[in-house]
Amino acid sequence: LQQADIGLVREALQERGVMQRLAPHLVELYPFLFPIYGGLAERAKLAAGLTLYDALALGSGAPRHSWLGADATRRLAPGLTMNGLDGAFVYRDAQTDDARMVVEVLRGAVAHGAVVVNRVAMREVTRHHGTVTGAMVEDTVTGETTSVDAPVVVAATGVWLERLVRPRTGQPRVRPAKGVHLFVPLDGFPADAAVYASTTRDRRLFFIVPWLGVAMLGTTDTPYDGDLASPETQASEVEYLLEATSRAFPSVALKSSDILSTQAGLRPLVSTETGDDRATRTLSREDRVWEAEPGVVAIAGGKLTTFRHMAQRVVDLVATRLVGPKATGPAVTRQRPLAGFARPMSGVEYTAWREGALAGVEAGRARTIRSMLVTRYGAHFRAIESLIDGDPSMGGPLSPNDPAVQSCRAEALFAIRHEQAVSISDVLARRLRVSLLTHDQGRAAACDVASMFASERGWTDGQRADALREYESDIAQFAVPGSPRTPIDKTPGWVAPVMGAGALTSAAVD
Template sequence: MNGFTDRQQLLAEMRNGESLDWDIIVVGGGITGAGVLREARRRGYRALLLEQQDFSWGTSSRSSKMVHGGLRYLAAGDLKLTKESVLERERLLKEAPGLVDRIAFYFTFRKGLFPGRFAMTVILAIYDFLAGIKDHRYCNNEQLLKQFPGLDKANLKGASYYTDAMVDDSRLVMRVLQDSIDDGAQALNYTKVTNLLFENDKVCGVAIEDVDNASTIELRASAVINATGAWADRLRNEVNSEKRIRPLRGSHIIIPKSLYPVSNVMTFLHQDDKRGVYVYPWEGTTVLGTTDLDHAEDLDIEASISNQETDYLLSAFNLQFPNNQLTRADVISTWAGVRPVIGAEQGKNPSKERRDHAVWSDNGLITVSGGKLTTFRLIALDALNAAADSLAKPAPISDDSMFITPAISADDLLPDNPQWAQRLLGRYGKKAQILLAESNTHEHVSLGETEFCLAECLWAIKHEAVEHLDDLLLRRTRLGMCLPRGGDVLYPALKAIFSAERHWDDGRWETEVTRYEAIWNSYYSLPNNP
């Protein structure tokens, strides 16, 4: 077995009364839950993660994909969060190159707008100092326009160059889960926790929905950790009626690279509310993001971009680049995520809410929510510390790196293409070598403008707990978001792989395509009625 937990087998064992007792059960398969699972297993605990939908289906596949300190937090005086974040960024860059990669940011200045050059130079000096690097400078208009041709020159006063990092958020979740499973943890997707179990008023386990058998299974654990992000209040409300999560939506738009190619990130202040907006490269496309507003919709329905957000992002781009006017017809796809912000202060400007995490302990249930992708390791450690009283003493940790370091270097893996090899090693860790060995060279060709290839699809279908076509196209790879029309050009090739590897017949394939296209049309494209 090369890959993930065998879902059917583990559920069958549970139905037979086996595998019902765990040291730690983690509810939620986003980056927070994955981080907790990894750090729990590294300490020797028998750990199980349960995700109601697909792994990273929640916010962790819909972030802006930046591993960053967040200049905004520094400007707001939050030194602690910024320092933790930039140090974690540096750690991730070192431990997972090819998955987390440094990228240049250009923060543009316009006359009359704050922060200007002087303030930004001070902010960046502190930012770099906290990270232990020195990588910022001022760029004049000429240097800036070389990076971003067509940028409106009116009142333009150059930019500050600095660096942060980018990641594929879903693949980060998958890498952390994969390493956890390789170390002996288990993770089940499409397994919903319906309620908590109690013994003497203390949480002692969870009940899960066994969809295949239309029944429930009761699992016991010394510690239950609720890592359900924006959904955290729901499970916690079984033990504490307090409401602490303020769901805030952020949306993004993807346009073809050909319309405005960028290789670095441009940041500017939106004309309406002076919030920072980014234009950045991602998987052979150009992305515009993000927005920040209260999300009042049902959390069980996937978040999607609104007309108002679409106009907000397109108008911002069009004002900056008057000769590259974008219309709705140019949009390839969109995504929207819900930030689990701790605050619950309705009325406060969403962008002014703090972005750090919180951990609560109620009757044996540990709830962890908020924070950022970037700091997931620290968030996981806080959650485990809060659970310490319910657990046996942890085993000593043998390796400082949270990732299992692949035994082979990028140069040795693919001497002709070490850059791509590094990407595979970052995303698949030690599995990268097997992924290449299990595929043919014609499956290594990049698809469209992306760097994804059919070998990765084959690997995911065989080994990465893909239950539906949307798991493959929206999360294991991002082909459904980066190729035109949701990547329908790949249907014949994918149908053949699903048929050979998973025995999907024509009926199953049609059902999956219908399901995928309904999801894509509702949540990954523009709203139907402009």
């Protein structure tokens, strides 16, 4: 709304409602608290914006915004600075576990006939006499390459788009924008509401959001021209967010040593102007779909919230190019639920379904596990429970020393067997988020996961040790800049290779 992208906000709110019905276990409406310290003028300005937001959200199922006085705000966010506080607006937005959402979309695609392959990279578009014939792809695990024949190639490669598609005059350009999040313990922050705060230096808004048992702080928004494969969090960015968070929640007294992990990512923002040097925070988050050349459809920009509608428009353009202008019909994905649900569900219907799924499970560890699995896997939860039924040790915590990590060992085994995980990072960073939620970035859990891979894939002790070292390299991106790190081979549970030993033997070392 700040950028006057009314159409984009409307689309995002409507798509949020669609995804609430298709994946109700993963898309949760959450109260967002917007404290007001600036008196009547700021309050009136924000009230007008939220009234427009409510109007755009009509039909999405979200309640209208409301106003809380200072005392009510203090009760909802007791650690929030009260100096000059008038009160706070509360509106509803949604949050999700994006890693689980991606996996569920891929599982749904496979169920409807798609071929999905992990660790395969598209290296180039292939052509014959100037006509697109498909793509050359590489298995990044084995290094083998092969060609895939296709009359139309979709380049949905984010910030890497211009490595595959050379922009032509008048076509959109990709502007990488870097965003950094910090993950810290939830202690001292609201557990049931997200809070808007502003940075001290440039008065930019950012969020403090309870997420998967921790607090997520961010994000930043700066232009980026470095290595696209490995953006890193800088010490100055950590200081920037810590300073702003401490200003909003002085009682927490947050320090760099409190940070569990950091994450830096890149947004593929779109600009249509050559040499555009505007601040990335002023660029629209609108997506663009276009035919970069005959036979190559490109997409860039956009938001996670609108991914389904973005994909719909891509497929419509591909169908038009393959069949003709009358090839498309109503989008069936608006009614295709994810995660094994039989039909789309309203919030009330999902609550009733969830209560039924938990019925008869006694309080204690079994109910805790069932509740967690239902929240994470929807109607697929029974597949993970069956692993625990076969081996009760699979119900144990994946990271016993980190209470915020609620994942059980069976989830890691399920990812290895059924979700195309081929590395420890695939499990702990891209399926279960353990790498972000623990002080050691999942090092202790990595040893357990490596043993599961060894059992499932026949890894030798040498392969297991190599995989753990690879994980050590992978998680360097999540570490706090300048913080000391415990080498993976000094982590409890590390298993060193044994000279001359059989494929599945090992020797534990301290």
